[in-house]
Amino acid sequence: MNELPKVSYGAWSKEKSVRHICASGGVGFEIGRYLIGKGYKAIGVKYDVKRAKAEHYVASSVDEFILSMGSKYIQSYTLSGFKGINRKDKFLVSGTPCQIDSLRRYINKMKCSENFVLLDFFCHGVPSKFVWDKYIKEQQDKLGNIDFVSWRNKQNGWHDSWAMTISPSDSGKVVDWYDSYNLLIKEKKGCVNSRWTQGDTFYNMFLGNNCLGKACYKYCKFKYDHSSADIRIGDMWGETYAKEDKGVTACVAFTQQGMDVLNNVNCELVEYPFERVAEGQIKTRIKYPMGWSFVIFFAKLQSVSMKQLVFFSRIIGKFNKIFK
Numbered sequence: 001m002n003e004l005p006k007v008s009y010g011a012w013s014k015e016k017s018v019r020h021i022c023a024s025g026g027v028g029f030e031i032g033r034y035l036i037g038k039g040y041k042a043i044g045v046k047y048d049v050k051r052a053k054a055e056h057y058v059a060s061s062v063d064e065f066i067l068s069m070g071s072k073y074i075q076s077y078t079l080s081g082f083k084g085i086n087r088k089d090k091f092l093v094s095g096t097p098c099q100i101d102s103l104r105r106y107i108n109k110m111k112c113s114e115n116f117v118l119l120d121f122f123c124h125g126v127p128s129k130f131v132w133d134k135y136i137k138e139q140q141d142k143l144g145n146i147d148f149v150s151w152r153n154k155q156n157g158w159h160d161s162w163a164m165t166i167s168p169s170d171s172g173k174v175v176d177w178y179d180s181y182n183l184l185i186k187e188k189k190g191c192v193n194s195r196w197t198q199g200d201t202f203y204n205m206f207l208g209n210n211c212l213g214k215a216c217y218k219y220c221k222f223k224y225d226h227s228s229a230d231i232r233i234g235d236m237w238g239e240t241y242a243k244e245d246k247g248v249t250a251c252v253a254f255t256q257q258g259m260d261v262l263n264n265v266n267c268e269l270v271e272y273p274f275e276r277v278a279e280g281q282i283k284t285r286i287k288y289p290m291g292w293s294f295v296i297f298f299a300k301l302q303s304v305s306m307k308q309l310v311f312f313s314r315i316i317g318k319f320n321k322i323f324k
Contacts, residue, residue: 007259008277009251009269010236023071023152024235025249030265032065032092040090043081044068047149052136056081071151074132087112094119097222104228120227122234122281125216127206135202135306143168157245162196162203201306209286210313217288224283230258238279250277
């Protein structure tokens with residue numbers, strides 16, 4: 001990897017519809033669109049609604065890459081996407097920092113890193129799939145079959161975008177959610193739009209740090225400015241854009257290759273010191289819950305509702321603070 005001093009930006013897509021659909025400023029999509037235009041294949045993450053599963057896949061066109069738009073706050077299965085990697089083609093690969101670190105080691109060993117652009121993000125941690133399965137099962141019990149899930153939307157603005165949009169199959173869909181990147185997300189009858197600020201149970205568990213995978217608590221070493229990627233993206237929380245509600249992406253170029261890509265995408269880039277771009281991001285791995293409480297928590301996971309689980313996790317959190 002060609003290491004550089006970090007170059008950091010607040011950024012957003014110049015195309016209004018892209019910025020509106022994406023979770024922050026749309027830079028991740030614009031990176032993919034630019035590199036696909038340069039002959040790269042893009043390996044991103046899509047959500048398989050039938051199997052309630054996020055998985056990596058290979059996109060060879062912008063239309064195929066559209067499915068990767070938006071955040072997916074569950075563990076992605078890499079096999080279906082990573083098995084398409086070879087030494088002759090060029091690839092953009094996006095994923096969690098630990099996934100990207102593993103891939104960096106592999107392509108360095110294979111001596112083909114010049115064919116790859118690696119993209120990760122400021123990672124809060126990966127929630128337990130058990131919690132997601134329980135959450136989506138409760139939604140299915142209320143709504144019936146589900147044909148669309150979105151983890152973030154800006155119907156109430158970027159700063160209140162921690163919203164779970166869930167669409168049942170019989171909601172009277174007229175157009176696809178992503179007919180093209182020129183279309184805004186369409187409203188549909190019967191959709192659930194459950195917000196963290198209004199008590200959404202999945203976000204309460206995730207953002208309360210109560211359901212992350214054990215590796216996130218015990219072993220994560222990729223917070224803040226620790227990355228094996230060429231580019232890191234995320235939401236530019238903090239004071240700089242506190243009054244901006246359309247969405248701004250925090251971007252960090254760690255390599256010359258990453259900086260060259262950012263300087264050529266269809267985005268507005270405003271350079272800031274790294275500390276300002278990363279304001280609000282977690283600096284160290286999240287403290288592991290007390291062993292006994294963690295065991296009890298996952299025992300309760302099978303037998304109580306999500307609301308009861310949130311209540312129970314808050315009690316555990318208070319005990320952890322008292323006895324830490």
